[in-house]
Amino acid sequence: MTAIIDYDAGNIKSVEKALQALGEEAVITRDKQLLLNADRVILPGVGAFGDAMEKLHAYGLVEVIREIVSKGIPFLGICLGLQLLFERSDESKGVSGLGLLKGEILRIPDAEGLKIPHIGWNSLKFPQKGKLFEGIAEDSYVYFVHSYYLKAAEEDIVKATTEYGVLIHASVEKGNIFACQFHPEKSSDVGLKILRNFIGINRA
Secondary structure: OEEEEOOOOOOHHHHHHHHHHOOOOEEEEOOHHHHHHOOEEEEOOOOOHHHHHHHHHHOOHHHHHHHHHHOOOOEEEEOHHHHHOOOEEOOOOOOOOOOOOOEEEEEOOOOOOOOOOEEEEEEOEOOOOOHHHOOOOOOOEEEEEEOEEEEEOOHHHEEEEEEOOOEEEEEEEEOOEEEEOOOHHHOHHHHHHHHHHHHOOOOO
């Protein structure tokens, strides 16, 4: 069973539907015991970094997420869910992220011909082999919706990158933590394959 963390962030239902399409039991919850007993946990999200951290604190989910990770349960952050795993974001100055991974979230720089937010399909490069991308060809396209991007402090955790005016760390993996800036649940067959790969990962 995969638990999807409910903290009033958008895009949760589409993640649930994608998992169900793969035959995976999915539960949207903020119940501590359900989350800690799940086979794997997903932190989705669309919205602002500061608001999201405020809600995670308000619902007592920050410590639950730390416990999930410390127990070795496979954990996947999607879009805003990726950003929250890091230390800080340009979007919400002075707000600390979960700090489970080292790095920061920066605003995509303005450039001629580039629309921000970045909305659309971009191809991925794989600087290193990642478990989420088993059986997926380099240069496969996935769907992004974001104005801020990850710059991870540890190069070795970066498993996928893309270019949008700047080099974007599009996916990271470290231990039992996995995260994608793009939306696998909206990325057609490639995205479903990424989610299937995540479902196949066992507890560390």
